[in-house]
Amino acid sequence: MNPLAKELNELLKTSVAYRLLSETGKRMYFPKGIVAQSAEATKKATRHNATIGMAYEQGKPMILPTVQALTAPFSPSESVAYAPVTGVEELRQLWKKELLRKNPLLKEDRISLPMVVPGLTPGISTAADLFVEKDDIVIIPDMFWDNYELIFKDRNQAQIVTYPFFNAQGSYNLEGLKKEILNHKSKGKVVLLLNFPNNPAGYSPTMQEAKQLADLVYQCAEEGIDILTISDDAYYGLFYEEGTETQSSFAYLADLHPRVLAVKVDGSTKEDFVWGFRVAFLTFGGKGLTQEQFDALMVKASAVLRATISNSSRLAQSIMIRVMKTPSYGQEKQAKFQILRERYLKVKEILKKRKNGKALEEVPFNSGYFMSFRCNGISTEALRKRLLEKGIGTINLQDQFLRVAFASVDVSQLEDLYEEIFRTADELSNQK
Ligand SMILES: Cc1ncc(COP(=O)(O)O)c(C=O)c1O
Known part of the structure; x- marks a missing residue:
């Protein structure tokens, strides 16, 4: 060792x-190798720093003009340097x-x-x-x-x-x-x-x-x-x-x-x-x-x-x-949070009102991007595939849970999404 x-x-x-x-x-x-020696030189090599694998020009990391133009608010040290x-x-x-x-x-x-x-x-x-x-x-x-x-x-x-x-x-x-x-x-x-x-x-x-x-x-x-x-x-x-x-x-x-x-x-x-x-x-x-x-x-x-x-x-x-x-950092995040919360509340409302899709048992959820249904008596994979044929993407996990990422669907589209999921689950249940 x-x-x-x-x-x-x-x-x-x-x-x-x-x-x-x-x-x-x-x-x-x-290791006291390249990275460690170069870090030491960053502090002490005031004449010439010939340590690290980066090319320099007039004391700054070399940068292609197009890269500089695209990353304009940042200096080369902030953009292309290691x-x-x-x-x-x-x-x-x-x-x-x-x-x-x-x-x-x-x-x-x-x-x-x-x-x-x-x-x-x-x-x-x-x-x-x-x-x-x-x-x-x-x-x-x-x-x-x-x-x-x-x-x-x-x-x-x-x-x-x-x-x-x-x-x-x-x-x-x-x-x-x-x-x-x-x-x-x-x-x-x-x-x-x-x-x-x-x-x-x-x-x-x-x-x-x-x-x-x-x-x-x-x-x-x-x-x-x-x-x-x-x-x-x-x-x-x-x-x-x-x-x-x-x-x-x-x-x-x-x-x-x-x-x-x-x-x-x-x-x-x-x-x-x-x-x-x-x-x-x-x-x-x-x-x-x-x-x-x-x-x-x-x-x-x-x-x-x-x-x-x-x-x-x-x-x-x-x-x-x-x-x-940035002073507005917190506010900007809060605004996006509210959009996701609105989607969450909409999903809760849809689930409360739902009359079909009985094979789908919702798993408790209160946070994050997702909610999942436990699929009872129908194949989760069959449901996922049938939904895909209808242009709807969901995730099958362990052939037991259907995961729905409500965070990635606009609030106005959620009714349509869930109605189709319930309808398709019923189709599969009725086929048995
Ligand atoms: C629970 C969990 N952990 C970690 C990650 C991965 O995060 P990152 O993209 O930063 O690697 C994900 C992404 O889906 C996730 O769901």
Whole structure:
């Protein structure tokens, strides 16, 4: 093992973070190679900087005139230059400030500085590389974003176990979750994936459920289980009902128990409606972790990034810095939120009035982009295909749930969409 990796492991040794590291995570270190030497030279090489793989002209990164014209408000350093592996410092600070504002439970010294990653997906897979080992247990609800399988199971060879997301009363099945964690007590380690608002269910916990969730994680940690929680907050902020918890699960977990390491993955992707920009963040939190240990974890995470995506788009980060500093930022987001909320309320109204489509049982939803129907007695795939023939696209998940992304359909079109879904479900039911 590289001596630099050993040094980082030594630093982490007294914390849950070390026990949770995968073998890959243990081997990670940031080489004193090109990137590190070049960063050193940026500060000290005042005469000539002949380090990095970027071409310069009169002290500025070279830029094609057309690229300059198209990115006019930004200097070449803000547009075409490489960004640091962990992201542009100003953006990281801005995001941290926002995190603290949106999550009053968070304490500044209990979390790391967010690291920039090119989308939530690489944020999740970086955490997986650091902490998820072959045969580790990753617990997710039975309604989940299908990419988790590819990341945790097929790529990192972990075992995904699911629990029913909702209990018989239609509430968040916290008992089921606790049971599932305790089922793996003998392993001494579990990974808990928390995704609110959930894709595909569109559900977020109530304030009471959020608190109960933290309590049950605490109780399981007290049983001697090391727990890595990954809060996938892709749809954070789209909470449409009073009483829904508006703070991230990460805010409850970041200072909970010395056996809990909390990871937050979030980003501009959906929060700022810039899906293709690829700007997201990875943040660590944990009770008892020192600043030095947060730094060591960030070095290990930056090593994974250096080995995979290397760094994220500078231009997209520069744009987001200016966007976040614009006084109307909050108002602009609020306006888009209202449009999505209006669609959500319309869907609720349609469901309340509906008279057909009885094979479709709605799954509880209160937030996010989606809602799902459980298909009873008809094939979800047959329904999806029949809808496609009628020019309507929906998603079949696990041949059990039909996911409808109401966030992507204008409010005026929702009646038509749902009427057709119900009618088509009835056609299939009647054929039996
Ligand atoms: C739950 C969830 N997490 C993460 C992502 C991916 O986000 P990104 O596009 O930033 O990689 C998605 C996108 O659909 C998602 O639904």
